[in-house]
Amino acid sequence: MTQTQRSPGLPGSAVWMLKSLESEVRPIARQVTRHLRESLPAETEGFDELIFTAVHGAMSHFIDLGLGRAAPYTAIDDHFRKVGFRVAALGETRAIVDAGIDMATTELWDELRRRAVENELSAAALNALDEMMKTYVGHLTSQVTAGFEAGTEARDQDNDVARARLIDRMLSGASAAEMEVQAALGEWELPEKVTVMAVELRDGTQIASGALSATALTRRREPTQVVICPPHDTATITKQVRAAAGPKSRVSICWPMPPEDVPAAWRWANRALALVNARVIPAKPVIDCLAYRTEIWLHAEPVMRRQLAQELLEPLLAESENSREILTETLLVWLETRESAPAIAAVLGVHPQTIRYRWKRINELFGESLRDPAFVTQLLLLLKASVPLWVAGDQSDFDRYQQQTG
Amino acid sequence: MISMVLELVVLGVGALAAYVLGARFPRVVAGWVGRRSGIEAVPGPAWTAAAKVDAVVLDRWGTVTTGRLKVTTVDPLDPDHVRNLRWFAGALEHEAEGRLARAIARLSPRGKVSGFEQVPGCGVLGSVDRHPVRIGRPAWVGMAERNDLGVVVGVELDGRPLGYLVVGDELRDEARTAVSRLAALGVTPVLVSDDTARNTEHLAEACGIERAHPEIAPEKRARLVAELQEQGHVVAFVSSRPEDAEAQAAADLAVGADGSVRLQDLDVGRVAALLSTARGVATGARLAGPLGPVPALVGLGLAVLGLGSVVLSAICALLCLVTAAAVGAVSVMRTENLSRT
Numbered sequence: 001m002t003q004t005q006r007s008p009g010l011p012g013s014a015v016w017m018l019k020s021l022e023s024e025v026r027p028i029a030r031q032v033t034r035h036l037r038e039s040l041p042a043e044t045e046g047f048d049e050l051i052f053t054a055v056h057g058a059m060s061h062f063i064d065l066g067l068g069r070a071a072p073y074t075a076i077d078d079h080f081r082k083v084g085f086r087v088a089a090l091g092e093t094r095a096i097v098d099a100g101i102d103m104a105t106t107e108l109w110d111e112l113r114r115r116a117v118e119n120e121l122s123a124a125a126l127n128a129l130d131e132m133m134k135t136y137v138g139h140l141t142s143q144v145t146a147g148f149e150a151g152t153e154a155r156d157q158d159n160d161v162a163r164a165r166l167i168d169r170m171l172s173g174a175s176a177a178e179m180e181v182q183a184a185l186g187e188w189e190l191p192e193k194v195t196v197m198a199v200e201l202r203d204g205t206q207i208a209s210g211a212l213s214a215t216a217l218t219r220r221r222e223p224t225q226v227v228i229c230p231p232h233d234t235a236t237i238t239k240q241v242r243a244a245a246g247p248k249s250r251v252s253i254c255w256p257m258p259p260e261d262v263p264a265a266w267r268w269a270n271r272a273l274a275l276v277n278a279r280v281i282p283a284k285p286v287i288d289c290l291a292y293r294t295e296i297w298l299h300a301e302p303v304m305r306r307q308l309a310q311e312l313l314e315p316l317l318a319e320s321e322n323s324r325e326i327l328t329e330t331l332l333v334w335l336e337t338r339e340s341a342p343a344i345a346a347v348l349g350v351h352p353q354t355i356r357y358r359w360k361r362i363n364e365l366f367g368e369s370l371r372d373p374a375f376v377t378q379l380l381l382l383l384k385a386s387v388p389l390w391v392a393g394d395q396s397d398f399d400r401y402q403q404q405t406g
Numbered sequence: 407m408i409s410m411v412l413e414l415v416v417l418g419v420g421a422l423a424a425y426v427l428g429a430r431f432p433r434v435v436a437g438w439v440g441r442r443s444g445i446e447a448v449p450g451p452a453w454t455a456a457a458k459v460d461a462v463v464l465d466r467w468g469t470v471t472t473g474r475l476k477v478t479t480v481d482p483l484d485p486d487h488v489r490n491l492r493w494f495a496g497a498l499e500h501e502a503e504g505r506l507a508r509a510i511a512r513l514s515p516r517g518k519v520s521g522f523e524q525v526p527g528c529g530v531l532g533s534v535d536r537h538p539v540r541i542g543r544p545a546w547v548g549m550a551e552r553n554d555l556g557v558v559v560g561v562e563l564d565g566r567p568l569g570y571l572v573v574g575d576e577l578r579d580e581a582r583t584a585v586s587r588l589a590a591l592g593v594t595p596v597l598v599s600d601d602t603a604r605n606t607e608h609l610a611e612a613c614g615i616e617r618a619h620p621e622i623a624p625e626k627r628a629r630l631v632a633e634l635q636e637q638g639h640v641v642a643f644v645s646s647r648p649e650d651a652e653a654q655a656a657a658d659l660a661v662g663a664d665g666s667v668r669l670q671d672l673d674v675g676r677v678a679a680l681l682s683t684a685r686g687v688a689t690g691a692r693l694a695g696p697l698g699p700v701p702a703l704v705g706l707g708l709a710v711l712g713l714g715s716v717v718l719s720a721i722c723a724l725l726c727l728v729t730a731a732a733v734g735a736v737s738v739m740r741t742e743n744l745s746r747t
Contacts (some may be wrong), residue, residue, distance in 0.1 A: 323564055326536050350535035351517050353493040357537075360486065361564075 010066055010132065014125040017115055018066040025063065029056035032107050036100055050086070054079055055104055062136050066129075073139075080140050081147030088151025089161065097144050105137050160209060162186035167219045167226060170194075170262040179259055188217060193256035195234045197227040198269035199241055202248040211244035212237055224252075224270060231256040238286060250276065252287040268296050275299055279392030298385035305385050309397045310404070312375070312382055315365035317401040324398075327365070328387055330358040335380040413709045413719040420723020421699035428694025428730030432687040435738045443679045444670030452666050455659045456684030458640040460592055463631060463657070465645035466575065466599035466606070468672040470585070470613040473646070475509035476576040478556055482569030491569045495541055495561045497534040498522070506557060509573045510541070529559065539563055544570070555608050574605070581613040584675035589614075591681055594639070595674070598622050598630065613674075627653035642681070644672050683738060690737030698730030 010018070021028075033052040040047075057076050064071035087097050109130075116126050163186035169179055183190040199207060206220050207227070216229040216237045225245075229237045234253065241251055252272040254265040272289045275281040280299065281292050289296060299305065310317070316324050333344050341355040348355070362370070369375045386397065433453055440448065448456070467473045482491045496514025499507040501522040507530070522532035529542015540547045544560035549567045552558045556574030560567060578584070588595050597618040599606040606620030619630060624647075631653050634641045643650065643657035654660035661667045661677060669676050705722030708714040 320565065322536065322538070349518070351493065351497070351515075353489055353514075354517070354535040354537065357487075357490045357494075357563075360490075 010128050011122065011125040013119065013121050014129050015067060017112075017119050017121060017125075018063050018129075020119075021115070022063055025056060025059045028108070028111060029059055032104050035107060036103055039103055040096060040100055047086075050083060051100065054083055058104075058136075058140060059108065062133070065136070066132060076140070077143045080143035081150070084144035084147025084149075085151035085154070088148045089154060094145075094148050097148065098141075101137065101141060101144070105133070109133065163188060163209070163217050164219050167217050167221070167228065170217075170228065170259060171221060171226065171266055173260070173263045176260060186217075188215075189230075190259060191230040192258065193231055194228050194259055194262060194265075195231050195237075195256050196254045196262055196265035196269055197229075197238070197241065198224040198252045198254075198266065198273055199227060199245055200224050200250040200252070200273050201245055205246060205249075207241060207244045212240045216240070221266075224273065226266060227251075228262065242285065247285075250283075250285055250287065252276075252289060255290040271296050271299060278389060278394060280388040294384070295388070298381065305382065306397065306400070308378065308382050309386050310401060312379055313386070313397070314401070317398055318405075319365075321398070323361075325390065327358055327362055328383060328390070330355060331362050331379075332383045332387055334359070334362075335376065335383065409716060410709060410714075412716050413705070413714050416716065416719040416723050417702040417705045417709070420705075420720075420726040421702035423723075424698025424702070424726030424730040425695050427727065428698040428734060429691045431694055431731045431734030432690030432738050435690070435735045436683050436687045439738055440680070440683055443683070444673070444676045445667075445680050445683065446670055447668040448680070448684075449666050452659060453684050453687045455640070456642065456667070456681055457688035459642040459659055459681055459684075461594045461596060461634050461639035462588060462642045462644060462677060462681070463596045463598055463627070463634070463653070464615075464674060464677070465643075465647060465650060465672075466597065466601060466609065468646050468662070469644055469674045469677065470581040470597065470609065470615070471575040471577055473505075473671075474576045475505045475557075475573045477509055477513055477571055478574040479554060479570070479572035480513070481572070483567055484569075487568055490563065491561055491571070493517070494534050494537065494539050494563050494568070495571055498530060498532050498539045498541060501532060502530050506559075506573055509576075510559075510571060513571075537564055541571075555605060575601075575609050577609070577612055578673060578675070580673075580675050584673070584678050585614045587678040588674070588681070591678065591685070593678075593681060596630070596634070598627055624649040624652065628656045631656045642677070644674075644677055646672055686738040686740060690734035693737060694730040694733040697733050698726050701725035701729055 029052060032055050033048060036051055036055075037048060057079055061071050061073075061076045084094075084097060087094070112129060112133075113126070115121075116129075162182060166179065166182035166186045166188060169182050174182075180190055201207070201224070207218055207225055209216075209218050212218055212227065213229075213233060213236060215233045216227055218225060218227045220226075227237060227241055234256075238251060238253065242249070245251070250273060252269040254269045254272075257265040268289055272281060272287050272292055272295075275292070275295055276283050276287060280295055281287060316328055319327065329348065330344065333339075333347050337344065337347070339347075341359065342352045345352040345355045390397070433450060436445075436453065437448070440446075464470060480488060480491055482488050492513040494514075495510050496512065497517030498519055499510035499513075500516045501519050502511075502524065517534050518536075520533045520536070522530065524530050525542065525546075527543075528546040529540060531538070531540040531542075533539065540562040541559055544551050544558060547560040547562040547567060549560035549562075549570070552570060552572075554570075554572045556572045559571050559573065561569055561571060585595050594617065595615045597606065597610045597613075597615045599609065599618065599620050599622065601609070601620060603620040606618050610616070610618035622630065627643075627650055631641050631643055635656075635658070640658045642659035642661055643654045644661040645654065646662045654662075659667065661669060661680070662672045667680065669680065701722045705714060705719050708718060708722075
């Protein structure tokens with residue numbers, strides 16, 4: 001689109017008002033840009049300069065047109081097509097651009113109306129301006145559409161973008177059909193089962209997709225970087241991940257899962273890393289989630305564990321730290337083995353009379369509840385989940401108890 | 407004539423030998439016999455002194471008692487905690503030193519103890535199998551004082567009072583009998599103790615001693631010996647404590663520690679046996695001298711009557727030695743047997 005539009009023949013008062021706006025285009029454009037950034041989603045971060053240029057250019061061009069100056073569309077059309085193209089290429093939706101144009105138009109129109117009131121502009125002049133603006137915005141929107149379509153086409157042909165979208169779909173639990181489409185676009189063969197890895201990186205590093213075999217999908221996805229690959233490539237990909245991520249990184253590998261269960265696998269892999277940081281799971285460079293399934297399961301609902309601990313373990317929480325630790329240790333071994341005092345003493349490396357004393361104390365604390373099978377089952381699971389945390393130095397249960405009891 | 411002279415010479419030598427050796431035979435026999443009774447070494451002059459002793463000062467440790475303390479009462483606040491009280495207190499005291507600690511330690515086997523600490527004047531603390539335990543004066547562990555005989559300690563477990571232990575002297579089984587044997591010998595037993603008046607009086611009463619001196623410091627013990635001697639007593643001092651060296655030096659007979667007389671232990675029964683045997687030695691020595699030469703006098707008579715011969719004189723001389731030895735042995739054995747009854 002390279003034509004030069006003639007003056008729309010605005011009334012003189014409207015022309016005069018537009019002329020008075022000319023010197024204020026930049027601050028108004030800056031203000032609109034700021035408001036747009038505040039209102040638009042986080043995905044538009046980094047678009048500031050693009051938005052400002054678009055708003056500033058559109059305002060200047062609109063005023064030029066209103067004043068009847070020779071104003072070619074070429075530059076401004078190109079810019080709005082670029083906006084559409086970039087948004088599409090990044091895999092974002094068209095709605096972001098439309099919302100931006102709507103907000104900018106509304107704000108600018110409000111500005112025009114405010115000035116029209118101040119300058120006692122006639123209704124006819126204001127209507128003429130409105131008509132001109134609608135036409136102009138419609139034109140820009142069509143340029144965005146053209147750019148977005150071109151960007152979408154290019155994106156679909158871009159392997160990396162398609163694969164990034166595939167990862168997003170897999171992690172968000174998309175249907176099998178949708179995953180197959182995205183896998184085909186990314187030229188990635190969707191296996192029956194996949195291995196999901198969560199890579200904990202240090203110092204803000206990322207693993208580039210080029211650092212891994214073509215059979216691996218990877219993308220930064222908070223709180224870690226996800227890597228998805230066919231199960232038979234797990235060992236190779238793990239080595240590549242370790243090499244690319246550096247010695248301070250840690251990889252948590254979930255056991256092979258069907259693609260539709262990738263969200264769960266991703267959650268478990270990240271949970272395993274969190275448990276390593278909580279010192280429940282030994283801190284090794286590569287965490288095999290299969291070996292820690294019980295821990296991952298027991299810690300799947302941290303809030304529920306915390307609440308149950310406050311409720312069921314109240315008698316223990318009231319004890320001193322040392323007493324709580326040794327009574328819990330004894331109770332847990334008893335719940336697991338149901339052995340005699342000498343046998344439990346042998347396990348814990350203490351004298352049998354010590355175990356008898358502790359058992360008396362435990363009975364004093366819990367009373368008849370220990371004869372309730374349901375309570376005992378809950379207690380066992382709860383202790384299995386809580387004791388490693390306590391041993392690792394997590395004092396949150398006791399701090400919470402003390403806060404509640406004053 | 408020559409034969410007559412020869413007979414007289416043989417008889418004279420026999421009589422002289424019997425007289426001289428007769429005074430020594432009882433000590434030799436007492437040495438043999440005494441070893442059976444745990445009297446290990448008694449110098450010659452000590453036998454004489456021991457025979458004259460009529461007052462024995464007995465230190466509490468090892469004489470009427472075994473020298474050890476024992477737990478006389480285990481009293482938990484909750485009756486279900488009897489075994490816990492014995493176990494935790496005993497295990498902790500294995501780490502401590504002293505008679506009190508050893509008495510409590512005998513309540514249980516060793517355990518895993520950490521952070522053991524002795525608090526002077528208060529007690530001991532530490533952890534047994536990671537359970538914090540404190541043992542000491544009841545007030546120190548936040549428990550009420552008690553008025554039992556012996557030493558009362560409170561035991562605290564996991565910051566909670568668990569119960570009381572009372573520790574007292576371990577009286578020798580035969581202490582009372584041995585003391586009565588001393589009395590039968592005419593010996594006055596005097597008990598000296600570093601324990602309280604109440605506990606000392608109880609101990610003296612338990613073993614039949616009428617005169618007891620509680621809480622008596624080592625330097626006062628020498629003065630006690632001097633007082634007894636001033637009262638006309640021949641005093642023996644029986645103690646295993648090095649602090650009593652001064653008192654032992656002041657006494658007429660020192661038994662135990664660095665004393666001249668060495669016994670297997672200071673059991674009051676053994677002391678009674680020593681004194682009794684010493685009296686046998688004295689009696690034997692007194693009788694063997696005069697009685698030993700009697701066969702020589704018989705031989706002399708036969709020679710004067712012309713019925714003697716050199717062979718007969720030699721037999722009489724030999725009989726002199728046998729008589730002296732027999733008199734000494736019988737005297738010692740008799741008193742030794744008497745001391746056992």
